[in-house]
Amino acid sequence: MSKLYLVPTPIGNLEDITYRAVRILKEADVILAEDTRTSAPLLKHFGIEKRVYAHHQHNEHKASAEIVRFLKEGQMVALISDAGTPAVSDPGFFLVREVLKAGLAVECLPGATAFVPALVNSGLPTDRFCFDGFLPVKKGRQTRLRELLAEERTMIFYESPHRLLKTLTEFASVFGEERPASVSRELTKVFEETVRGSLLEIRTYFETHTLKGEFVICVAGKGKERIED
Template sequence: MSIKKGMVAMQIQKSYQNDSAGVLYIVPTPIGNLEDITFRALRVLEEADIVLAEDTRNTGKLLHHFDLKKRMISYHEHNKATRQDQILAMLAEGQTLVLVSDAGMPGISDPGYEVIQAAIDQDVAVIVLPGANAALPALVGSGLSTSSFYFYGFLPRKNKEREQAFELLASLDTTFILYESPHRITQTMEQLAERFGNRQASIARELSKKYEEYLRGNLPELAAWISDHPLKGECCIVIEGKQEQQEVEWWESLSVKAHVEQMMKERECTSKEAIKQVAKTRQLPKRDVYTAYHIQ
């Protein structure tokens, strides 16, 4: 129900008081361990007219495991624009739809935001179930402050946008959370160590699965470990916010290459000697500093 006052429309959703209208349920699904699905999620899936799935093959396996036979329609990053009118039409007819992603909460680093917004604009009840996700277990298990936190998700891939993201994150005094794939985690951790120095951090991977693992330490330590021990599985990175009481080192605003050049200038030393000192100061592997100076 929308109430217009002046030029502003305020909306009030009474989720369970209009049985004749269509409903869009947002249902989180297990990120690994199938036992993490809730009784309520199974009931809603069973009662749904249609399941909107990011990948019908993956969701089909989940439904089969719980002996649920449901009609599915794909809804993912590449067809979300063309699917939207069809979905809104089904909701207008009074159908009950369930949106799921491959794992976790739809709309959080997964498709869902656009159709949720469109449904709300059409006064359709959008009911979100609590359930499995990666960010909160990773945060709590990190041992870092949970009093306030910032969820960013996946970092941009383009250098300019990535640098802007780093600038934003560097300004936060709260714990922040990133997602990263196993294919990019090594490079990302090297960049984080270079940008954020000795901040405490945690990497959680394979959450709720057999090989669940937490790595805890400062960013240079974690970057060095991952460089020698490649990780598998999706990773969740949790990093402490800036601490006002911590003294900022003069070199933290410099790139590794600029730091080496500054050392050479100040100490009138060779690049080899400067690289050795920078590696020690930043607590980075010497080969990483060498690469940053000579190759990148």
């Protein structure tokens, strides 16, 4: 069936892939991968042998027209990212928009994503939250932080190891050192870790501990400086 499927892949533990995701990848005529080198071991593990094309932020605009052509020819296309759900802080949004503009079908499978377990593990309010992903590295970063000063919902961010301490320092400066937060790293993997406390406490902890893996930062919203037991 001609359709673009967005297929979540494990963020670490291969057991987290769904039966349906494996079936769709096996049935697809074409698989789009953010990095074919990263996806190769995953596909091999599940015995999936398909045409795999690179689809990343640097070729997304150019490649989308060809993908639309594949779909119009009746082919079934599956999009995966390096880990987690495509289009969530990963390439995919532009392709989805172009496919929909062409009047073609899109379906996103439920599955792995890093920010949900990080939020639930944090101990911070989960009834209302906002996902900000990666903050701008330079231009617009301080503007975005100032905009978040009034945010009352739990805030969720992604960060890389080499910028974690800088980001925690900025958060402590903007939101206050005592603002409750949590930092999760290596989710679903052998060395999974979640550190909870104030922004100052968490920064102090990571000054002397491992800075490796993918990090998810959860910060309590304004008015949640003290979380009830």
